[in-house]
Amino acid sequence: MTAPRGLKPANGSERSSELDALRKLLIGPEQTRIEELSDELRSKDLSAEHIADVLPEAIALSGSSGDQLGRALAPTIDTALRESIRRDPREVASAIFPVLGPAIRKAIAEAMSGLVRSINSAVEQSLSIKGLKWRFEAWRSGVPYPQVVLKHALVYRVEQVFLIHAETGLLLEHVSARDLVVQEAELVSSMLSAIQDFVRDSFMPGEGATLRTFSVGEHTVQVEAGPRALLAVVIKGQAPDGVLTKQQDTLETVHLEFASQLADFNGDSAPFLPARPLLEDCLETVLTTDQSAEKRRGAWLKWAIPLLLVILVIAGFLIRSSMRWNRGLAALRAEPGIVVVDASRSLGGWSISGLRDPLARDPRAVLGSADVGNPSLDGDWEGYLSLDPEMIRARTTRSIDSLSRDLERDRILFATASADLDPAAIARLSSAAATVRRLDDLAATVGGTVRIGLTGRTDISGADGTNAALAEKRVNAVSDALAAMGIERSRLILHPAAREKPLIAQDSTERARINRSVSFNVARPGASSSPGGER
Amino acid sequence: MIQKKICMVGLFGVGKTCLVQQFVHSIFAARYLSTVGVKIDRKDVKSGDQDIRLILWDLEGRDGVRDVNGSYVRGAHGIIYVVDGTRRETVDQIFDIRDNVLREVGDVPSVIALNKIDLVDEWKLRADEEEDLGSKGVHLIRTSAKTGQGVEEAFQWLADAAIIHGGKPA
Numbered sequence: 001m002t003a004p005r006g007l008k009p010a011n012g013s014e015r016s017s018e019l020d021a022l023r024k025l026l027i028g029p030e031q032t033r034i035e036e037l038s039d040e041l042r043s044k045d046l047s048a049e050h051i052a053d054v055l056p057e058a059i060a061l062s063g064s065s066g067d068q069l070g071r072a073l074a075p076t077i078d079t080a081l082r083e084s085i086r087r088d089p090r091e092v093a094s095a096i097f098p099v100l101g102p103a104i105r106k107a108i109a110e111a112m113s114g115l116v117r118s119i120n121s122a123v124e125q126s127l128s129i130k131g132l133k134w135r136f137e138a139w140r141s142g143v144p145y146p147q148v149v150l151k152h153a154l155v156y157r158v159e160q161v162f163l164i165h166a167e168t169g170l171l172l173e174h175v176s177a178r179d180l181v182v183q184e185a186e187l188v189s190s191m192l193s194a195i196q197d198f199v200r201d202s203f204m205p206g207e208g209a210t211l212r213t214f215s216v217g218e219h220t221v222q223v224e225a226g227p228r229a230l231l232a233v234v235i236k237g238q239a240p241d242g243v244l245t246k247q248q249d250t251l252e253t254v255h256l257e258f259a260s261q262l263a264d265f266n267g268d269s270a271p272f273l274p275a276r277p278l279l280e281d282c283l284e285t286v287l288t289t290d291q292s293a294e295k296r297r298g299a300w301l302k303w304a305i306p307l308l309l310v311i312l313v314i315a316g317f318l319i320r321s322s323m324r325w326n327r328g329l330a331a332l333r334a335e336p337g338i339v340v341v342d343a344s345r346s347l348g349g350w351s352i353s354g355l356r357d358p359l360a361r362d363p364r365a366v367l368g369s370a371d372v373g374n375p376s377l378d379g380d381w382e383g384y385l386s387l388d389p390e391m392i393r394a395r396t397t398r399s400i401d402s403l404s405r406d407l408e409r410d411r412i413l414f415a416t417a418s419a420d421l422d423p424a425a426i427a428r429l430s431s432a433a434a435t436v437r438r439l440d441d442l443a444a445t446v447g448g449t450v451r452i453g454l455t456g457r458t459d460i461s462g463a464d465g466t467n468a469a470l471a472e473k474r475v476n477a478v479s480d481a482l483a484a485m486g487i488e489r490s491r492l493i494l495h496p497a498a499r500e501k502p503l504i505a506q507d508s509t510e511r512a513r514i515n516r517s518v519s520f521n522v523a524r525p526g527a528s529s530s531p532g533g534e535r
Numbered sequence: 536m537i538q539k540k541i542c543m544v545g546l547f548g549v550g551k552t553c554l555v556q557q558f559v560h561s562i563f564a565a566r567y568l569s570t571v572g573v574k575i576d577r578k579d580v581k582s583g584d585q586d587i588r589l590i591l592w593d594l595e596g597r598d599g600v601r602d603v604n605g606s607y608v609r610g611a612h613g614i615i616y617v618v619d620g621t622r623r624e625t626v627d628q629i630f631d632i633r634d635n636v637l638r639e640v641g642d643v644p645s646v647i648a649l650n651k652i653d654l655v656d657e658w659k660l661r662a663d664e665e666e667d668l669g670s671k672g673v674h675l676i677r678t679s680a681k682t683g684q685g686v687e688e689a690f691q692w693l694a695d696a697a698i699i700h701g702g703k704p705a
Contacts, residue, residue: 168540168610190575197606
């Protein structure tokens with residue numbers, strides 16, 4: 001503030017002090033306040049404190065009124081993040097690992113669906129001895145080859161699961177399949193992480209790359225590395241993709257649920273006891289597909305089926321052979337006139353001995369009609385007379401035949417133009433009557449009767465009418481005589497043939513002599529031929 | 536059961552493997568077998584009432600060209616620096632190695648095992664040099680893997696210190 005113009009300089013200082021006093025009176029408190037405020041504004045510390053006080057509120061206000069603040073801060077945050085990653089990428093990786101892992105894997109899994117591995121292993125298997133064996137199996141069983149490969153590829157077992165602290169290599173938790181003898185899990189754990197270090201240092205594979213899988217004999221060790229822990233599984237056999245997915249899931253869950261325990265780990269593994277069920281889940285999921293026992297059962301079955309077939313075929317042959325033998329023996333035993341005394345059977349053929357009625361059928365013929373195949377047959381057959389009705393009947397029939405032939409060969413002769421029976425004729429008729437009576441007896445045993453045809457003939461001399469009458473007379477004479485000897489007329493069939501169907505002889509005189517006769521014809525019981533004058 | 540990772544470091548041939556063998560299995564083999572990479576062994580000890588399982592990482596010896604492998608010592612709860620009293624260079628270089636280890640794991644409990652004290656005839660260190668070794672913030676214990684002298688003591692001291700140090704390593 002300056003003094004107004006027109007005031008005298010001589011007493012300028014006096015005036016100035018007066019004005020000051022006046023100023024103090026008028027605006028003293030305000031002046032002090034202004035000085036305090038300017039001090040406050042100059043002090044940097046004080047202003048930072050104030051801003052810290054109001055900043056959260058300011059950001060909240062700015063956020064509610066629009067996204068200007070976000071836009072303004074974005075470049076700064078980008079820079080900060082970049083700087084943070086540059087300084088220690090593990091911190092950021094650790095923070096976003098539980099989120100990032102599943103998202104990436106899900107996308108990849110959907111795209112690939114484990115196809116590549118299946119194809120790889122299929123190609124690999126198709127070129128190995130095992131592959132050829134599988135091809136043979138596929139051909140033998142009729143199952144498509146890919147299915148056979150799948151069946152075998154699925155044989156595996158997750159035997160052990162190690163949860164390992166990434167930084168120290170110390171064992172956090174360990175589970176193993178039942179019945180598995182496991183020693184020194186702590187050493188295995190440390191060694192696994194040492195191997196990781198060794199491989200990383202030896203090959204310098206780049207940031208974040210780790211040894212993920214290695215195989216020893218039929219065991220495969222899969223190691224999944226997270227920022228704070230590793231999960232290693234020991235698999236026997238060939239594991240499908242599911243194991244790896246499960247392993248990754250488990251590792252992420254562990255990171256999520258045990259984040260603070262992992263960060264604060266100081267050698268005490270007790271806080272990780274609750275992780276045991278998670279790890280055991282890895283075991284259980286895949287133990288169900290342990291198929292080694294089934295494989296052995298399959299191998300046994302493979303041979304059982306052909307063996308069973310062979311046994312069935314042999315048994316079939318034996319049964320058929322036995323049935324034929326029984327059938328053959330039964331047929332022989334049932335055959336009239338055959339008595340089986342001894343029967344045995346060997347690979348060479350059948351040997352059957354016994355008694356055989358001369359009228360009985362040949363045993364070979366009996367077997368031939370019994371459908372027993374064509375066995376070679378030997379054995380001795382002794383003759384005997386069977387009392388079997390069949391045999392008796394056969395024998396009777398033969399006797400009837402024989403007597404009939406005797407009778408039919410006989411004839412009653414007459415003198416020229418005569419129908420008188422001379423003494424020789426009477427004797428013959430008597431003999432014939434006896435024969436007829438015997439025939440009757442025989443016929444009665446087989447349930448029938450015989451009828452006798454009488455054919456009367458003449459020589460060729462004389463008129464036809466005369467000859468016909470003569471023939472009738474001769475037939476009647478014989479019939480009368482037979483009736484007189486007790487043969488019923490009703491059983492006699494008269495046939496005066498005269499000159500028809502003459503008997504044949506070379507000499508004409510002899511021919512005339514034998515045709516002056518009556519001859520016999522026997523109609524046998526059951527025989528269909530009608531009595532007629534063949535002779 | 537609390538586990539602690541203990542690393543054996545030092546130049547080649549100072550007796551790291553032999554100290555572990557003596558401690559864990561109570562045996563000593565005079566034949567020298569160079570360790571490649573790392574060997575891991577374990578031994579259960581007690582600190583007060585607390586059971587402790589020491590997981591011993593026996594690292595391959597530094598050969599003067601390569602540094603101690605940082606990956607192996609990462610996360611260690613205790614370090615045993617092994618020096619050989621009959622070879623002066625093993626003593627001279629031990630603090631270089633220590634700097635290297637400190638960068639990796641921070642100030643964790645550490646012991647210097649001044650080994651091979653049974654070989655008095657070949658001893659190269661003066662008494663004041665030994666004193667000097669023990670005055671640099673690291674506990675000094677004289678050991679002999681051959682006779683077993685000081686071996687139990689060294690590991691036990693480290694186990695106790697690791698329990699007291701506790702908390703988060705590094």
